[in-house]
Amino acid sequence: MRATLRWAHSDLRTHRGEALFLVLATAGIVLSLLLATALFGYATNPWQRVFAQGNGAHVWLHTGSSADTGRLAGLDGVQSVSGPYPTESATLASRGTRASVELRGTPERPAVGRPLISSGRWLDPADPDGVVLESGLARALLASPGDTLALSGTARSLTVLGIAESAEKRYRPGEQPGLVWAPPAAVRDPGGQVIGLRLTDPDDTDYVIQRAVTVLGAGAVSEVSTWKQARAEAQGDNRLLGQVLGLFGVGALVAAGLAVHGAIGTRIRGHLRDISVLKAIGFTPGQVVRVFLLQHLAYALLGAVAAASLIQAAGSRIPGRLGDAVGVWQGLPGHTVALLAVPVAAVLFIGGTTGLAAWRAGRVPPVPVPRPAAPLGGRLSGVARGALGLRLPPALVLGWHRAFSRSPRSLGTVARLALPLLLIVVAMSAWTTIERFDSRPEQIGLPTALTVHADAGLADGAARSLLSRDPQVSAAYPGVEVAALVPGQTATIALRGLGTEAAPYPYALAEGRAARGGDEAVAGQGLLDLLDARVGDWVRITVGGRPQILHIVGRTIEPENAGRVISTSLDTLRENDAALGPALYELRLRPGADPQRVADRLTAAGQGRLDVHTVPNPADGLSPLRGVVVGLIVVLALIGLIEVLTAIGGTVREGERDLLALKAIGLSPRQITAITVVSTACTALAAAVVGVALGTPLAHWLIDAQGRSSGIGSGIAQGPSAALLLLFGAAAVTGAAALAAVPASRAARRRLADTLSAVA
Known part of the structure; x- marks a missing residue:
């Protein structure tokens, strides 16, 4: 046991940075998973408690x-x-x-x-x-x-x-x-x-x-509401936050497990002789495996306990909705079980990946097997020889060759590093999508900023005149919204008639075309899913006991009423009811106008005859997601650092046997250092390319899938700009190269006796 502890202590002193990053990454992963659990409990429990204590009704029917x-x-x-x-x-x-x-x-x-x-x-x-x-x-x-x-x-x-x-x-x-x-x-x-x-x-x-x-x-039935609709509305954005945290937490856990697996595998390859010596002096294969397993389990356990203690002691003090969610979750019956189960599951997963890698250490023979000499990890390829013939810098050519000459191992390193980078790209896409809701609401189904309801005694012309007097109102679209029943009358949807044929309402279309002629309409994703319909279908709905048949010619991005909205022009609805007049007005404001100030002016000008509301933006409820995204990027960056440090250590060790040859052909220590730096930078560049190439479409798919499930519909995803992605890739490559500079410089200046000892 003493020898085991001394070996673990020596390894910890040699790899302090990796140990610290692993502890911090595990803490961040467990913290995100616990917050996701809290948000799910917070989203469901308040409504469930009221429903249970109030003996809630499952269906409410409004009738004549x-x-x-x-x-x-x-x-x-x-x-x-x-x-x-x-x-x-x-x-x-x-x-x-x-x-x-x-x-x-x-x-x-x-x-x-x-x-x-x-x-x-x-x-x-x-x-x-x-x-x-x-x-x-x-x-x-x-x-x-x-x-x-x-x-x-x-x-x-x-x-x-x-x-x-x-x-x-x-x-x-x-x-x-x-x-x-x-x-x-x-x-x-x-x-x-x-x-x-x-x-x-x-x-x-x-x-x-x-x-x-x-x-x-x-x-007889004019409106139907069910317990499922009420529950979905009550859960709102809290469930989305929980899903985001859970998704990234699981993804980060997998990335951390792979990073630990790669770190142990690289460390075993670098200590084959030491492991053989341990076995020669009496260590059993099981003891060798336990050295690595217990060491990394201790790191993971330390991070998990730190995260659980932090969220238990100070989680309710987090400002905003996350703190409220943790406070409610701590009072739920299953809180203690979740507080123990999530960290234990994370530690066991990391332990499982650690065990798979450590098992290889147990198979190392007690007699060291000499490593065959090979130039730079393998014979120079024709491309590398041609590049040297073109008088390209040797450090650049040999660094690129070292990075990709060992295909299976190189591909594994690139894949492990690409996973956290891929998740960072997904997180950045979530951020830019939220920013799109804020900065360009007209593209995600919110072309207007204010909704005005006029008193029944105020004529349409007088209302439009009153609204158009405000200098910051650029357009006022008259309309009406009524509750309608779907075929079978099992659910209520919203039927909207907005704008006229002369001044059509500017819907945000994701599919099809705008409604132009009579009986044409556009619908949200939630309505299409409810009716199992698609663009091009005819649907029959019931309004006040009278049928209304509409042809769906387009799908809109619809953030309201869970997407269960079908919209047409006010003129189309008047064809079915000539006495129908506008009951509301949607106002588009000029760029830079403050919606709340305009609403206050219109309310004052209306002298009690206008009811003005700002149009709710889904981004308002997603503001906590920005802080969550930043925290997740930090955790994923720590995991990426672990993998980069592992890659650097493996590259430096693999280059030890090439050091004499490189010095013999006249390369200076600075050039030898550059080979390792270039090799690490090439690995990071390949991982960044893979992460961006796969992360961008994955982010679009995930965000659009969430939009479809919530009823808003696909088409809301907004990826980071090309400049931001380029900056992200450059930062990853530059950071990896900077981290590699110091250990590569030390290795290049090693004494010849040390190098001969390493090669032997």
Whole structure:
């Protein structure tokens, strides 16, 4: 044991840099995997907790007031119902902020779909104007218990009695109205009713919806929402962050394992004589293997324990969403198991790759086998001899030859170094894609910056005149958005009519063409997936009990409503309903305009008749991803450093037997040093070329695949510029060459006696 420890200590002193980088890289990998686990738990748990504690409904159906919803309680698969409750669409105003809401007449606190009071209290029959707000709506209105809200268009006001958490779809300005629970007496002009269904088997959601629509009649149901949609919205960008961290964490773990495997293999080749001596003095093959295995397991264990301790002690103090996610995750039941399982899995994986490489050390014979002499790792190729004949610098030619003369080993080194570089290119692509959302939103489906809803009493001409007066508004596109039902009426989608044939709305098309004629429309990826349709198909949807048949001629990049949007012109919708007028206006602003300032001016100019919202940008929720990308690049760079140091060590050792020959033919120590530097630089250059060549299309595929799965659609990926990729490759090559300069210089100035000893 003492000899084993002395050998491990000597090896550690010789390779301190590699040991430090391995510890730091392992810590970064485990940290990213633990953060991914925390984000997945944070994304799922809050909604799941509210749904479970509130006995949530799996389906909510909005119907007409005359629909006989009492028959739904007897449907097969329906366990219990909530409601029906009368509903009224309204607009609430508070502190200069307005929000579209659904007033829901709730005589008593429901047993199914029960709101969880987070502050204040539930409805009081003695207070007919007291209401309870959904928490997201309350945040938008800056409202708290005791506040008074104005009911726009009337002289009435409502008093906030409480704030509640709900498992239903959350409030989104301009898209999804906020939920307000009110006494039935407060719902004075009901436009319909809503009923919630809790199912015995959640997987039968679509089947139960079809049965419910059949029982009620096709024209009775105006909107359908399910627990799956609510959960997906609640998870939002947190799940995406978790997926990114998990993907890069696993990729970095594989890269680290391969780097350790390569480092041990190179070290074994450099210490064949020492290993033979150890065996000759009594070391068994198992002891030799354990020397390498325990040493690298100790490095990995140190990094894993450091990462787990750091995230446990200070993870909740990370600013922003990551800190919130860790704080919530630490309170979940499976937190302790994950905190132990993730580091153990990482250490075991690194241990497995270490064991495979160390096994070779156990097979080294106890009698050293002399290495055959060979010039520069192999006979000079014809290309190398021709290059020397052209009087190219010998250091350049011999360095290139040394880098690629040992094909299997050289290819393995290039592949191991290319993997972290490839992942860095993917991370850079993720960064530039987020920047594209920020800097060029019109290319990813956000050509407008503001959405304006005008009061019903404000005529279209007056509204357009009011909007066009602002000097920073370049265009105002009238439109309307209504909820529509897909064939089978199992899901609700958004039908939009934006722009006119004279002034078409500038959709961001990823496939097909723009809608020009009557009945032509463009759709988001989420809608195409929902309907199992493609560009060129005709689809039939139902709006208010009336069918609308549209021809999909293009696919748009659609970041809203999970891509479940079909869009046409306002003129096309008017052909089906001549009385239909614009209910909203999408505003395009001039370059450099501040959307919030323009929104404030328009709100003031409208004197309470305009409800102005900024268009939400998905990049706003992805801001934590920038810090994540930087951290991942640092971890991957550490892994790359480990591989570069391994390559340098292997090149220096392989060059020891060529040192006498090189000096004999007249090369100076500086030229011999240059050979090793050029060899390392050529290896790094090949790895950088492979990393960029494979990483760029892989990044596009991964980002577009994520866009398709989220409903936004493919076509959002933006790779780094050619100049940035060139700078990245140059930095990798320059850094590798700089790292190789010092050990190569030391090797070139070794004494002849030392060189003879190494060759013998």
